[in-house]
Structures are given as C-alpha cells and as structure tokens.
Amino acid sequence: MGFTEIIALLGGLGAFLFGMKFMGNGLESAAGTKLSAIMNKLTGNPVKGFLFGVGTTIVIQSSAAATVMVMGLVNAGIVDLVQAASVIIGSNVGTTITSILIALDISFIAPFCIFIGGVLYLYGKKKWLKKLGQIVLGFGFLFQGLKWMSGSMKGLKDLAWFQDLLTNVASWPVIGFLIGLVMCAIMQSSSASVGVIQAMALEGIMPMGFASCAVAGINLGSSVPTIISSFNAKNDAKRASFIYTFYNFVGCVIFVPLTLFTPYTSWIAATGANDIFQVSLFHIIFKVVTAAICLPLVKPIVKLSYKFIPKVDHEGELRLEHIDVNLKGAPTTAMIQVQKEVERLGNLAKENLVLAVDGLRNRSLENAEKIREQEDTVDFLTNAITEYMISVNVNALPTTVSNYFGRVFHVVTDLERISDHAINIVEKTETFVEQKLSFSELAKSEIAPIVDHNIELFDLVMKDFLANKATEHDLLQMNRHEQQIDLLTKEAQNNHIERLKAKECSTETGVIFVQLMHDLERVGDHLYNIGWLANAENDGIVREI
Numbered sequence: 001m002g003f004t005e006i007i008a009l010l011g012g013l014g015a016f017l018f019g020m021k022f023m024g025n026g027l028e029s030a031a032g033t034k035l036s037a038i039m040n041k042l043t044g045n046p047v048k049g050f051l052f053g054v055g056t057t058i059v060i061q062s063s064a065a066a067t068v069m070v071m072g073l074v075n076a077g078i079v080d081l082v083q084a085a086s087v088i089i090g091s092n093v094g095t096t097i098t099s100i101l102i103a104l105d106i107s108f109i110a111p112f113c114i115f116i117g118g119v120l121y122l123y124g125k126k127k128w129l130k131k132l133g134q135i136v137l138g139f140g141f142l143f144q145g146l147k148w149m150s151g152s153m154k155g156l157k158d159l160a161w162f163q164d165l166l167t168n169v170a171s172w173p174v175i176g177f178l179i180g181l182v183m184c185a186i187m188q189s190s191s192a193s194v195g196v197i198q199a200m201a202l203e204g205i206m207p208m209g210f211a212s213c214a215v216a217g218i219n220l221g222s223s224v225p226t227i228i229s230s231f232n233a234k235n236d237a238k239r240a241s242f243i244y245t246f247y248n249f250v251g252c253v254i255f256v257p258l259t260l261f262t263p264y265t266s267w268i269a270a271t272g273a274n275d276i277f278q279v280s281l282f283h284i285i286f287k288v289v290t291a292a293i294c295l296p297l298v299k300p301i302v303k304l305s306y307k308f309i310p311k312v313d314h315e316g317e318l319r320l321e322h323i324d325v326n327l328k329g330a331p332t333t334a335m336i337q338v339q340k341e342v343e344r345l346g347n348l349a350k351e352n353l354v355l356a357v358d359g360l361r362n363r364s365l366e367n368a369e370k371i372r373e374q375e376d377t378v379d380f381l382t383n384a385i386t387e388y389m390i391s392v393n394v395n396a397l398p399t400t401v402s403n404y405f406g407r408v409f410h411v412v413t414d415l416e417r418i419s420d421h422a423i424n425i426v427e428k429t430e431t432f433v434e435q436k437l438s439f440s441e442l443a444k445s446e447i448a449p450i451v452d453h454n455i456e457l458f459d460l461v462m463k464d465f466l467a468n469k470a471t472e473h474d475l476l477q478m479n480r481h482e483q484q485i486d487l488l489t490k491e492a493q494n495n496h497i498e499r500l501k502a503k504e505c506s507t508e509t510g511v512i513f514v515q516l517m518h519d520l521e522r523v524g525d526h527l528y529n530i531g532w533l534a535n536a537e538n539d540g541i542v543r544e545i
Contacts (some may be wrong), residue, residue: 012148023138053090113140180217459529485524
C-alpha cells in the first residue's frame with residue numbers, strides 16, 4: 001500500500017464519518033422533536049419501549065440521540081429508568097440498520113446522491129427541502145467514503161506480508177476484539193467502526209473469526225463515549241450509561257466465547273451471504289440476541305445500576321409525592337394534596353435561597369449542585385401542580401376549592417421565581433470564586449438584615465397561605481418586612497455607590513452587589529404577593545410587582 005492508497009483510505013474514512021454524522025443530524029432535525037413528543041406515550045411497558053427505541057434509532061440513525069431524548073424524559077419525571085432502559089436496549093438494535101445499508105453495496109448511486117443532496121441543501125427555498133438535501137447528501141458521502149476506503153485496500157490482498165499477517169490474525173481472533181474496542185472508542189461510533197470492517201470484508205481481506213470478535217469489541221467500545229459523557233452528569237444519566245455498557249458487556253460474554261470455541265462463523269458462512277453481509281449478520285445477531293436476554297431483565301438490571309450508582313438524599317425528587325391523580329373526583333382531597341405539594345415546593349424554594357446566600361457570603365460552591373438539582377424539582381413541581389389543577393378544574397368544583405386553585409396558580413409561580421433568584425445568586429458566587437472576589441465586611445453587614453427579613457417573611461407568608469388565612473397582625477408584619485427590605489436594599493445600593501466612588505471596592509464586586517440587592521428585593525416582592533393571596537377574599541387578585 002503506497003502513499004496514494006493511504007491518502008485515499010483516510011479520505012474515504014473522513015467522507016464516510018462525515019456522511020454518517022451529517023445524515024444522522026438531518027434525520028434527527030426532521031423527526032427528533034416529534035419523536036420526543038410521543039415517546040412518553042409509547043414507553044408504557046418494556047416491549048413498547050424497546051420497539052420505540054428500535055424505530056427511533058432507525059429514523060434518526062443515532063442511538064445516542066435516542067438515549068438523550070429518553071433521559072430528558074427521565075429527568076422530567078415523565079418516564080422512569082425501567083422504561084428508559086427498554087428504549088436504550090431497542091436503540092442498540094436499531095443501529096444495525098446502517099450495517100444493512102452498507103451490506104447492500106449501493107455505492108454506485110453515491111455521486112448522484114451527492115449532487116442531488118448538495119443542490120437541495122444549498123439552494124432549497126423551503127426548510128423541509130434543505131433537511132431532505134442534508135439527508136441525501138450525507139447518504140451520498142457515506143457510500144462514496146465506503147467506495148474510496150474499499151478501493152484503497154484492493155492492493156493489500158496481493159502483498160505477501162499482508163497475507164502472512166491475515167494468516168496469523170486468523171489464528172488469534174481475540175485480537176480482533178481488542179482492535180474493535182479501541183477503534184470504536186476512538187471513532188465514537190459503532191456503526192462507523194462496523195462500516196470499516198465491512199469495507200475490508202468487501203475486498204476479501206477480513207477473516208470472519210476476526211470480524212466476529214471485532215464486532216463484539218466494537219459494541220463494547222461504543223460504551224466508552226457514554227461513560228465519558230456521564231462523568232459530570234446526574235446519577236440517572238450515569239445509570240443509563242451503566243445499562244448501555246452492561247447490555248454490550250453481556251453480548252461480549254456470549255459471543256466472544258461462541259466465536260472462539262464453536263463453529264459459529266461457519267454457521268454464518270453457511271447462509272451463503274457474501275463477506276460484507278456476514279459482518280452485518282454478526283452485528284445484527286449480537287444486538288438481537290443480547291436484547292432478547294436483557295429485555296425481560298430490565299428491572300433487575302436497573303436495580304443493579306443502583307448498586308453501582310447509589311441513590312443520594314437529594315435525588316429522585318422529580319415526582320408528585322402527595323397528589324394522587326386517580327382522586328380527581330374528590331375535590332376536597334385534591335385540595336389537600338395540592339396544599340401538601342405547595343408546602344413541599346415552598347420548602348425547596350426557601351432552602352435554595354438560604355443555601356445560595358450562604359454560599360455567596362462564604363464564597364463557597366459546596367451546595368451549588370444541590371441547589372441546581374432542587375431548582376429542577378421546583379420547575380417540575382410548578383408545572384406538575386399546575387397541570388394537575390387544570391385537569392381537576394375540568395370538573396365542576398365547589399367554590400372554595402376552585403378559588404383556592406386560582407390562588408395556587410399564582411403562588412407556585414412566585415415560588416418558582418424565588419428559586420430562580422437563588423440560581424442567580426449561585427451564578428454570582430461562581431463569578432466570585434472564578435475571579436477571586438469578595439465582599440467587604442461592611443457590605444456583608446448590609447446583606448445580613450435584608451436576608452433575615454426575607455426569611456422571616458418567607459416563614460410568615462407560607463404559614464398563612466397553608467392555613468388559608470392571615471390575621472390582621474400578620475398582614476401588618478408582612479407589610480413591615482417588605483418595606484424594610486425595600487428600604488435596606490436602597491440604602492445598601494447607595495452606600496455601595498459611595499464606596500465605588502471612594503475606590504473602596506472594585507467595579508466587579510460593586511456590580512455583583514447591586515445585582516444581589518435587586519435579587520433580594522424581588523424575592524421580598526414575590527413573598528409579599530404570596531402573603532396577599534393567603535386570604536380567601538383575595539381570590540384572583542394579584543399585586544403588581
């Protein structure tokens with residue numbers, strides 16, 4: 001193999017990888033949104049989840065994209081990890097479609113696809129034409145790259161040293177497992193890696209025992225990108241990565257010994273399929289048989305994932321703990337359930353605020369991850385409580401319940417916005433740590449009473465709202481706290497401007513201080529609004545803030 005052939009091989013590999021990625025992106029762009037929208041309707045049991053995973057990956061040509069979609073639904077609390085596991089298994093099977101397309105060897109139409117796809121992608125006036133052009137163009141590059149790769153390998157089979165190498169490799173097919181694992185870990189695509197093996201098989205330079213073990217290694221190597229991407233992910237994403245890896249590990253445990261100690265490759269050869277299709281068969285059988293074993297065991301596999309990635313205290317909160325959707329016909333019970341969920345929501349928003357302010361005071365990001373995870377829960381609860389009340393409100397409700405729900409609609413929004421301000425404070429702390437900034441002791445002394453008033457106001461308004469009433473004394477206290485918050489924040493801002501003029505603090509610190517005052521002042525406004533809604537006579541009346 002000369003320099004020209006090496007360049008052709010690398011160019012073919014580049015075109016092949018580009019075509020696969022470009023086509024997959026086009027398919028995902030065209031169908032991904034719709035697939036995500038219907039996923040929760042089709043993952044009710046493992047079989048449906050499996051079939052959906054297969055179909056999704058066939059359509060969008062990416063098991064990774066299918067996995068991302070299903071994990072988004074897990075994080076939103078729409079599907080659980082058992083349902084997600086079945087989709088992941090199905091998406092693995094769906095990846096075999098690429099090897100089937102390659103085995104059909106329709107590379108003769110590649111130039112035509114490149115031309116048509118290029119014209120549509122560059123000059124298509126409508127969005128759907130551009131997407132179609134992207135798909136066709138990627139398809140063309142995929143097969144053109146395959147053609148270049150296989151063409152560059154034609155001369156290898158005539159070289160004596162390469163024939164000797166093939167003879168030795170055939171005697172040690174397990175080497176193929178290691179090569180396949182490393183190759184896929186580097187290329188980060190099982191379909192592309194199998195495609196390279198198929199390109200070699202097309203030229204008759206791929207021993208089938210070696211190919212079978214290489215396919216097993218490729219499938220295990222496909223887990224490497226998911227493992228790497230899950231390092232900084234949430235625990236459910238790490239468990240999904242574990243499930244993905246475990247699935248392919250099971251396949252390797254089955255098919256490597258099967259290749260080494262049984263006439264497995266001879267059975268495949270007896271089908272009469274050509275070499276390139278035999279590689280595809282190795283890939284298909286690996287995926288389907290492994291799926292047949294793992295799919296009935298999704299629940300034990302998910303439990304095993306929890307052994308490796310244990311549940312922590314602040315995890316698993318994306319669910320309604322107190323609302324029973326089956327009790328929509330009992331208005332009083334529904335009101336009690338909503339009240340408990342609002343209490344839970346309020347506790348989370350308050351804790352986020354306290355942790356965020358403490359973190360900024362101490363220039364600590366120790367609780368940043370917990371605050372962000374609880375913010376996800378706050379967002380989930382806000383939407384879930386609202387959707388539940390809308391579904392219950394379809395029925396005729398007693399006036400007291402209907403009016404209470406009307407006030408809750410506004411309260412959950414206020415609580416969610418308070419938690420948003422906590423996230424704003426966390427981001428300021430990150431800036432402090434990154435730029436090595438800090439507040440002066442005088443600035444800290446100005447922050448403390450504002451925070452204290454907010455926390456006292458928080459406790460007071462939540463107590464009254466959950467009790468569904470506010471005494472005259474409580475209303476006066478609420479008003480006093482809010483006025484003090486407004487007064488103290490304005491005084492603090494004015495004092496800080498004077499310190500800036502006197503160059504007693506940096507501009508960066510001054511900007512963050514002013515922004516913090518705005519966050520704390522807005523928190524007080526949202527809290528006072530909740531207190532205003534604590535009384536039943538204020539149904540539907542929201543203060544302007």
